[in-house]
Amino acid sequence: MKHYQTLEKVFQKLNDIDQAKSVLHWDMAVHMPAGGAEARSEQLATLSDVSHAIITDRGIKSLLEGAASEKNTLDAWQVANLREMKRRWQHATAVPQRLVSDLTRAGAECEMVWRKARAENDFKSFAPHLKKVVGITREIAKAKGAALGCSPYDALLDQYDPGRTSAQVDVVFKDLEAFLPEFTGQVLEKQRSQGEPLALEGSFPIETQKQLSEKVLDIVGFDRNKGRLDTSHHPFCGGYPTDVRITTRYNENEFLSSVMAVLHESGHAMYEAALPASWYSQPVGQARGMSVHESQSLITEMQAGRNPGFIRYIAPILQKAFGGKGDSWDAENLVRLCNQAKPSFIRVDADEVTYPAHIILRYYIERYLIGGEMEVEDLPDAWAQGMQKFLGITPDTDANGCMQDIHWTDGSFGYFPTYTLGAIYAAQLFASAKETNGDVVPGLERGDFAPMITWLNEKIHQQGSYYATADDLITAATGKPLDVETYKAHLKARYLG
Amino acid sequence: MKHYQTLEKVFQKLNDIDQAKSVLHWDMAVHMPAGGAEARSEQLATLSDVSHAIITDRGIKSLLEGAASEKNTLDAWQVANLREMKRRWQHATAVPQRLVSDLTRAGAECEMVWRKARAENDFKSFAPHLKKVVGITREIAKAKGAALGCSPYDALLDQYDPGRTSAQVDVVFKDLEAFLPEFTGQVLEKQRSQGEPLALEGSFPIETQKQLSEKVLDIVGFDRNKGRLDTSHHPFCGGYPTDVRITTRYNENEFLSSVMAVLHESGHAMYEAALPASWYSQPVGQARGMSVHESQSLITEMQAGRNPGFIRYIAPILQKAFGGKGDSWDAENLVRLCNQAKPSFIRVDADEVTYPAHIILRYYIERYLIGGEMEVEDLPDAWAQGMQKFLGITPDTDANGCMQDIHWTDGSFGYFPTYTLGAIYAAQLFASAKETNGDVVPGLERGDFAPMITWLNEKIHQQGSYYATADDLITAATGKPLDVETYKAHLKARYLG
Numbered sequence: 004m005k006h007y008q009t010l011e012k013v014f015q016k017l018n019d020i021d022q023a024k025s026v027l028h029w030d031m032a033v034h035m036p037a038g039g040a041e042a043r044s045e046q047l048a049t050l051s052d053v054s055h056a057i058i059t060d061r062g063i064k065s066l067l068e069g070a071a072s073e074k075n076t077l078d079a080w081q082v083a084n085l086r087e088m089k090r091r092w093q094h095a096t097a098v099p100q101r102l103v104s105d106l107t108r109a110g111a112e113c114e115m116v117w118r119k120a121r122a123e124n125d126f127k128s129f130a131p132h133l134k135k136v137v138g139i140t141r142e143i144a145k146a147k148g149a150a151l152g153c154s155p156y157d158a159l160l161d162q163y164d165p166g167r168t169s170a171q172v173d174v175v176f177k178d179l180e181a182f183l184p185e186f187t188g189q190v191l192e193k194q195r196s197q198g199e200p201l202a203l204e205g206s207f208p209i210e211t212q213k214q215l216s217e218k219v220l221d222i223v224g225f226d227r228n229k230g231r232l233d234t235s236h237h238p239f240c241g242g243y244p245t246d247v248r249i250t251t252r253y254n255e256n257e258f259l260s261s262v263m264a265v266l267h268e269s270g271h272a273m274y275e276a277a278l279p280a281s282w283y284s285q286p287v288g289q290a291r292g293m294s295v296h297e298s299q300s301l302i303t304e305m306q307a308g309r310n311p312g313f314i315r316y317i318a319p320i321l322q323k324a325f326g327g328k329g330d331s332w333d334a335e336n337l338v339r340l341c342n343q344a345k346p347s348f349i350r351v352d353a354d355e356v357t358y359p360a361h362i363i364l365r366y367y368i369e370r371y372l373i374g375g376e377m378e379v380e381d382l383p384d385a386w387a388q389g390m391q392k393f394l395g396i397t398p399d400t401d402a403n404g405c406m407q408d409i410h411w412t413d414g415s416f417g418y419f420p421t422y423t424l425g426a427i428y429a430a431q432l433f434a435s436a437k438e439t440n441g442d443v444v445p446g447l448e449r450g451d452f453a454p455m456i457t458w459l460n461e462k463i464h465q466q467g468s469y470y471a472t473a474d475d476l477i478t479a480a481t482g483k484p485l486d487v488e489t490y491k492a493h494l495k496a497r498y499l500g
Numbered sequence: 501m502k503h504y505q506t507l508e509k510v511f512q513k514l515n516d517i518d519q520a521k522s523v524l525h526w527d528m529a530v531h532m533p534a535g536g537a538e539a540r541s542e543q544l545a546t547l548s549d550v551s552h553a554i555i556t557d558r559g560i561k562s563l564l565e566g567a568a569s570e571k572n573t574l575d576a577w578q579v580a581n582l583r584e585m586k587r588r589w590q591h592a593t594a595v596p597q598r599l600v601s602d603l604t605r606a607g608a609e610c611e612m613v614w615r616k617a618r619a620e621n622d623f624k625s626f627a628p629h630l631k632k633v634v635g636i637t638r639e640i641a642k643a644k645g646a647a648l649g650c651s652p653y654d655a656l657l658d659q660y661d662p663g664r665t666s667a668q669v670d671v672v673f674k675d676l677e678a679f680l681p682e683f684t685g686q687v688l689e690k691q692r693s694q695g696e697p698l699a700l701e702g703s704f705p706i707e708t709q710k711q712l713s714e715k716v717l718d719i720v721g722f723d724r725n726k727g728r729l730d731t732s733h734h735p736f737c738g739g740y741p742t743d744v745r746i747t748t749r750y751n752e753n754e755f756l757s758s759v760m761a762v763l764h765e766s767g768h769a770m771y772e773a774a775l776p777a778s779w780y781s782q783p784v785g786q787a788r789g790m791s792v793h794e795s796q797s798l799i800t801e802m803q804a805g806r807n808p809g810f811i812r813y814i815a816p817i818l819q820k821a822f823g824g825k826g827d828s829w830d831a832e833n834l835v836r837l838c839n840q841a842k843p844s845f846i847r848v849d850a851d852e853v854t855y856p857a858h859i860i861l862r863y864y865i866e867r868y869l870i871g872g873e874m875e876v877e878d879l880p881d882a883w884a885q886g887m888q889k890f891l892g893i894t895p896d897t898d899a900n901g902c903m904q905d906i907h908w909t910d911g912s913f914g915y916f917p918t919y920t921l922g923a924i925y926a927a928q929l930f931a932s933a934k935e936t937n938g939d940v941v942p943g944l945e946r947g948d949f950a951p952m953i954t955w956l957n958e959k960i961h962q963q964g965s966y967y968a969t970a971d972d973l974i975t976a977a978t979g980k981p982l983d984v985e986t987y988k989a990h991l992k993a994r995y996l997g
Contacts, residue, residue: 026527030527050520228535
């Protein structure tokens with residue numbers, strides 16, 4: 004097994020570089036002064052080049068072949084690790100280095116233009132830059148599709164969610180497309196009949212919110228010896244298993260969204276922190292793709308954090324922290340505030356009920372863009388039509404429409420579906436966890452996430468990338484692959500039950 | 501000049517990796533949770549390996565030769581850059597990779613043992629680990645000496661202070677050895693006759709100290725768009741020209757040492773921030789070695805910051821910040837507090853008068869250790885004798901004696917002399933700045949460092965590594981190479997004048 008062992012060393016090195024990049028990204032979002040931006044891009048680009056050179060080195064191919072011939076000397080995890088190595092190598096070698104560099108450069112430029120153009124609602128300035136990014140991404144998608152033996156768009160999906168195909172996504176999204184309009188109408192009707200929940204009014208000191216965030220992390224069980232919470236413009240989770248960095252943001256006029264962001268990111272963090280320790284440095288030790296990662300943030304935020312039982316537990320803690328007075332602080336009002344549905348323009352502000360519509364719209368558009376059935380110029384119209392069709396509203400501006408997301412600016416096509424696939428997996432996992440351990444919901448009701456997290460530790464976190472696909476992992480954990488019925492049942496129970 | 505241009509690209513890459521490492525080091529000292537230590541060491545080791553592989557690549561030698569033959573097409577800065585490239589390449593290729601890795605590993609282990617052993621005053625546990633580090637460093641020193649055509653110890657000096665020789669250091673240190681005992685006696689006698697300055701008593705809130713630190717940075721002219729101040733266990737300066745990271749530490753019972761640490765680190769920072777922008781990514785754009793770097797921290801802290809004129813300016817600001825009352829807050833008392841001499845065991849706590857003795861002791865010991873004239877076992881006795889000889893005191897424990905510094909634990913032999921060489925250069929530079937610009941001292945008296953900093957910008961900072969050695973740079977700036985007389989004159993004027 005000497006070929007395999009040599010490969011382990013190579014991938015350990017790649018992992019070290021990935022981790023270093025993760026710290027550099029975190030620092031960029033949390034601490035870096037503006038003047039350091041150019042140097043930081045250079046550092047990240049150089050580290051990417053170094054990694055790319057290592058994995059596309061001519062010797063790797065024969066090491067992979069050699070290791071494949073040693074398979075009978077490898078154990079099951081080593082075989083899985085070799086499969087993941089090969090997957091990464093295929094993605095890296097499929098594309099000429101020139102295209103990768105072109106995308107990095109065009110993406111950085113497009114993102115820079117986007118920041119200004121979005122602020123000024125200026126689609127015209129933005130479009131040519133996005134067009135360039137789309138053009139390069141099409142070439143990359145074609146090259147990867149050829150290497151992986153799948154369609155160009157499926158090759159992009161595979162980058163974020165190994166083995167995922169648009170055929171699978173189509174089935175699920177078609178189902179949701181049929182289900183959601185009527186369901187959403189029913190939810191809105193029901194909530195209208197109950198009247199608006201009372202708004203929490205007041206000023207909520209940032210210092211108090213920060214203490215509250217730490218309290219929330221204690222409840223979830225986040226280990227401060229292996230991670231930390233900071234503040235950034237957009238909440239995110241970075242780092243690696245022994246040093247997970249999560250962030251949130253604060254607004255003095257409103258605190259619930261920050262609490263929910265902390266819950267969301269802590270779900271990502273608990274996944275990272277509980278990956279299999281003996282495989283930290285290897286591909287098989289990493290999370291099983293972005294839809295599973297999103298399932299962990301969403302089970303923690305949506306299934307557990309917005310669960311009425313948990314909100315009833317935390318309501319008096321929130322009230323006490325801010326010295327809140329009046330009916331708006333009643334637990335039942337907070338339950339309604341945390342589960343209020345309302346069609347809106349902006350995806351990141353969307354509720355659980357309307358969120359999938361935002362994703363389905365983006366999924367169709369990016370498929371057509373990559374497939375060449377749509378051009379960047381068509382975006383504003385397509386967006387307006389889609390929003391009208393799926394949510395019954397038309398964005399007032401391009402800034403609040405097709406220019407709202409950062410993803411496409413750097414070529415991250417194929418990522419959006421993982422948000423809704425993650426929501427579906429989250430519903431499946433929560434249902435199975437409840438079924439297996441009767442203490443999951445009572446735990447939430449007493450502010451104890453341990454019963455749920457312990458189940459996830461065993462079924463998801465500790466499995467790393469042992470299974471080849473997200474569906475294999477979820478099937479092993481719940482008995483079923485991607486299952487939109489469980490998700491719909493959750494939505495119906497929570498919003499119409 | 502195509503060989504030269506290719507080399508520039510290689511060294512830009514190396515610079516990016518160095519910068520990434522610098523951020524990782526900063527994060528480790530400022531933010532990293534304890535659990536992340538092992539992964540961070542791995543990341544740093546891998547990045548070092550990557551850099552080493554790049555610079556020792558076979559192709560570099562012929563590129564250097566090719567570039568040398570193109571010399572007549574290069575301008576003066578490019579020629580200087582080529583010289584610096586060659587210097588780095590010589591250091592890197594002189595030593596087999598095995599020795600570099602051995603030192604990294606042994607150094608990390610020795611440092612870990614040292615932390616515990618120092619806390620427990622346990623030289624016996626520490627000694628075998630230091631012995632290992634010394635053994636490997638001797639081999640490295642020999643290999644580098646052979647490649648550079650100098651003695652093993654001089655090769656170590658050259659790592660931190662290019663071109664520095666122990667022959668130069670000997671001359672200066674012998675002079676100080678003769679000068680300091682009598683001078684120190686006179687200073688102590690004079691200060692005794694004046695009675696002890698009044699201690700500043702009270703509790704000094706950390707928040708107020710932090711605001712004060714930022715005020716001090718404003719005075720020095722530190723640009724927050726290109727850097728930041730944070731808190732760490734030991735003050736340091738990291739980062740790079742467009743993103744300089746400085747740190748200090750706070751103690752609620754005492755604030756002057758933190759103010760002085762901020763001044764010290766800001767001197768390093770102002771150097772980094774004003775290096776020549778068109779050469780940021782190249783060796784010639786870097787600071788001219790550690791003795792010049794230390795001269796910048798010491799001119800800012802010792803020459804300017806502890807200058808009576810500046811202390812008289814800042815005294816009422818300090819008093820107001822803490823609401824201080826009583827005679828101890830009088831400017832003249834603060835002047836005395838900031839310039840009080842007293843022999844003590846610990847180098848980092850030493851004052852300007854007694855500091856050189858700590859360095860001279862370490863210089864002799866490390867030369868003997870590397871030369872094989874002394875063994876690790878001899879350290880405690882040699883330390884006790886040296887401290888008695890140079891400062892008239894004997895450390896109460898090894899923890900307060902030969903185990904107090906981190907430097908040797910990871911093999912940083914040859915670094916200590918730069919502290920005192922920097923102090924000498926600082927005195928020379930301050931004398932020349934004063935002479936050239938009559939507003940330097942009046943500037944300090946009104947809280948304006950700009951006259952001094954502007955002079956340093958031009959004479960030192962903007963020169964990068966254009967000059968081959970620190971002495972060449974200082975000669976160009978002041979008309980003289982390393983000049984102990986100016987330093988002694990400064991000491992006499994400040995402490996006996």
